[in-house]
């Protein structure tokens with residue numbers, strides 16, 4: 001039986017275990033969207049994960065969603081990530097950058113620009129801004145001719161990620177951000193080649209992934225998806241058909257993986273496993289609340305055919321999560337107030353499990 005602690009060959013990378021650190025935005029970037037020494041410490045502390053996926057990283061200023069998030073679109077940003085990837089590698093780890101274009105989930109207070117999206121339909125809910133949460137603004141609908149440059153921005157960020165020493169990139173196609181907005185039938189009301197039919201709604205995702213594969217190779221390219229999640233009002237009404245069509249287009253690209261975000265719909269995940277020939281990372285539907293992690297849920301998904309399991313919140317207060325899971329040690333609770341507050345407290349202040357002397 002496969003366990004979380006078995007090795008896994010991911011393209012050219014040998015992962016010593018099947019525990020993936022899920023991408024988590026922590027808003028600790030410096031001025032100009034640069035990575036900081038604290039970020040290097042944070043990721044290096046977690047290098048025993050089989051694979052680390054960073055927080056969402058914007059591929060352009062207009063692609064920035066939250067204030068305080070890092071980018072991969074300036075030379076200064078590229079240089080700032082090098083100490084992060086070096087520190088992770090020095091500790092024996094592997095790290096992918098998550099490329100995240102926020103699309104309509106953004107705000108002029110953050111970027112100085114009106115956000116863009118598939119259609120002039122605002123996200124449902126409030127977005128973070130430097131001046132506190134504000135209602136999501138109405139985005140500008142991208143012209144047909146502008147769409148390819150936003151798809152290519154993922155590939156350009158991927159090239160910069162390689163320069164910065166990352167082992168690969170994960171395109172953020174989940175949770176209501178730009179790729180997910182194009183997939184949605186409520187965020188995307190377009191009538192051109194990027195909207196309407198399933199073939200049109202998956203076009204942006206396929207262009208973004210294909211451009212990235214062309215730039216850095218399939219084995220260095222993963223994508224995160226959240227079928228049916230409907231986050232920020234980006235609803236999908238035809239989940240099995242939509243994702244079936246998307247996976248069929250992506251299957252020949254020899255991708256590093258697809259990463260399925262927490263969903264309660266086990267049937268959908270099982271269906272996608274059958275349709276996806278490559279590596280599948282599952283972020284199980286761990287219940288929100290005090291129970292942060294659940295080895296039984298991980299084993300369940302490995303049994304159903306997941307190759308790797310990602311853990312998010314449990315990594316926040318447990319840099320040595322792999323060892324704690326392996327030895328059934330207590331999992332330290334996270335402090336939600338520190339998720340997005342900035343500073344080192346609740347970020348790099350957690351230590352490995354202290355055994356009694």
Ligand SMILES: Cc1cc2nc3c(=O)[nH]c(=O)nc-3n(C[C@H](O)[C@H](O)[C@H](O)COP(=O)(O)O)c2cc1C
Pocket residue numbers: 022023024025026054055056098100172174175224261262283284285286287292310311312313314339
């Ligand atoms: C503080 C925080 C920030 C997150 N930021 C991101 C992000 O930048 N990109 C992403 O794809 N998911 C993000 N997520 C979702 C996590 O990757 C993960 O899917 C979610 O927390 C559920 O997994 P868990 O139960 O193991 O925490 C975030 C979650 C948390 C708690």
